[in-house]
Amino acid sequence: MIPRSDSATKKGYLFILTDASQNVFEKRWFVLKRPYLHMYSQSNEVDEIGIIALSAVHVENDPHKELLLGKPFTFTLFTSSNSHALAAPNLKEKHSWVAKLDPTHLSS
Known part of the structure; x- marks a missing residue:
């Protein structure tokens, strides 16, 4: 495990798609500290519940996926090993x- 650090590029709550068959998004605390995106249950926790490696990351911002998922402010992270649907609480946070x-x- 990589220890938590306060020298993060960005921190905040996002929703992550945890069950695609039921369209279930769960609220999680994310900490961006390259080359990883750390995921916690709450902002005051120290132990990660997940880590996303951001090597060769590509972010897709597709309004059609928002409609398909029924969740506003959605974007998808594509990494070398997986993809993750995330949703921000508002448009400013999404950008x-x-x-x-x-x-x-490039912003659209």
């Missing part, structure tokens, strides 16, 4: 997370 996660991503 901020997308920019921090994939600095090469």
Whole structure:
């Protein structure tokens, strides 16, 4: 495990798709500290419940997926090993997370 650090690029709550068959999103605390995105149950926890490696990450911001998932402010992280559907609490946070996660991503 990688120890938690306060020198993160970004922190905040996001919703992550945990059950695609039922469209279940769960609220989690995320800490971006390259090259990883750490996931916690709550903001005050120390032990990660998940880590997403961001090597070769690509962020997709597709409005059609928002409609399909029925969740506003959704974006998808594609990594070398997996994909993760995430949703921000609002549009400003969505743009901020997308920019921090994939600095090469062009805003639409």
